[in-house]
Amino acid sequence: MAVQSHFFSVGSVVSWAEAGVGAVATQSMVERSYGPRGLELMREGESGPAALQRLLSEDDQAGVRQVAMIDSGGRVAVHTGPRCIREAGHQVGEQVSAQANIMEHDTVPVAMVHAYDAAGGAQLAERLLAALEAAEQEGGDLRGRQSAALLVVAGRASGDPGSDIRVDVRVDDHPDPVGELRRLLELHEAYRRAEAGDELAAAGDVDGALAEYEAAHRARPDNLELAFWHGVALAANGREEEAMPILRRTFERHAGWTELLERLPAAGLFPDDPELIARLAGTRAVSEPQRPAF
Numbered sequence: 001m002a003v004q005s006h007f008f009s010v011g012s013v014v015s016w017a018e019a020g021v022g023a024v025a026t027q028s029m030v031e032r033s034y035g036p037r038g039l040e041l042m043r044e045g046e047s048g049p050a051a052l053q054r055l056l057s058e059d060d061q062a063g064v065r066q067v068a069m070i071d072s073g074g075r076v077a078v079h080t081g082p083r084c085i086r087e088a089g090h091q092v093g094e095q096v097s098a099q100a101n102i103m104e105h106d107t108v109p110v111a112m113v114h115a116y117d118a119a120g121g122a123q124l125a126e127r128l129l130a131a132l133e134a135a136e137q138e139g140g141d142l143r144g145r146q147s148a149a150l151l152v153v154a155g156r157a158s159g160d161p162g163s164d165i166r167v168d169v170r171v172d173d174h175p176d177p178v179g180e181l182r183r184l185l186e187l188h189e190a191y192r193r194a195e196a197g198d199e200l201a202a203a204g205d206v207d208g209a210l211a212e213y214e215a216a217h218r219a220r221p222d223n224l225e226l227a228f229w230h231g232v233a234l235a236a237n238g239r240e241e242e243a244m245p246i247l248r249r250t251f252e253r254h255a256g257w258t259e260l261l262e263r264l265p266a267a268g269l270f271p272d273d274p275e276l277i278a279r280l281a282g283t284r285a286v287s288e289p290q291r292p293a294f
Contacts, residue, residue, distance in 0.1 A: 001025060002128035004148040004178055006102075006141045011149025011170040019164035020072055020157035022048055028066035028084045028101045031059065042071045049077035066090070068097040072155065087142075093117060098131060104139030111138040125152050125167045125185055132178045148177035150185060190219040194226055197233065206237055217246070224250050228257050235280055236270055247280050258283075 001015045016035030017023040024038040041051035048071035056062045063083040070076045074095035088101035091109035098112035115134030119127040152167040169184040171177040197212030217230040228250045234243035251258045258281050264270035
């Protein structure tokens with residue numbers, strides 16, 4: 001699910017998805033209940049088209065709604081009411097639907113599906129973002145730009161709702177929300193690699209973990225969080241010379257990272273070695289050698 005609008009925090013209004021169930025987009029004069037109720041019906045076994053028709057039949061304001069649903073089987077249903085503000089319309093493709101209202105041009109939904117299809121070799125989040133970028137190039141929202149959101153869930157439920165949400169990033173108020181959404185998606189991928197490093201480290205795969213931490217840091221070299229944990233991983237595994245310049249740059253930009261390093265041993269996240277910590281931080285050694293008496 002991806003959306004952009006000249007509307008504050010559009011992701012909190014439009015985007016609904018659940019792993020192994022489906023997705024719902026609630027647009028135009030939004031009735032948010034289409035989201036949770038649509039997911040509930042699909043969870044209970046209704047197809048996307050059947051769920052949408054049932055909810056529309058119960059809505060005396062269906063003429064101003066724009067709603068799309070896709071179920072876990074890939075069946076797509078979409079409704080653009082006749083009273084939606086023009087230019088309003090939708091385009092359905094293979095397991096995808098693009099819908100828009102208050103557009104500068106009526107060609108936006110078609111451009112979105114074409115862009116989505118053209119990006120077929122990419123990850124789902126990238127394909128969705130390509131569709132939003134195509135909408136912008138086609139003229140986009142008549143009112144301009146304000147917010148955007150991107151939500152991707154797993155195709156099947158794992159029993160762990162947290163891990164089933166693959167991407168969930170939002171831009172609530174920004175002059176270039178789609179551009180900012182792309183930046184956040186790239187940052188999300190870097191953090192995903194750092195989390196993969198954590199999992200490999202916990203499993204005892206030191207080399208694999210260090211490779212993931214390095215890739216995450218390399219992708220976003222100015223991110224202090226990613227730099228810090230890359231440096232910590234290096235230092236904790238005997239690669240102090242490589243870790244030192246990374247950590248020093250982090251400490252120079254914000255002193256709190258130095259304090260955090262000193263707190264890690266008590267949490268079991270770094271060797272309890274005051275001399276090593278002092279060298280990394282560039283401070284005086286904690287335990288100095290005794291000087292001879294004269």
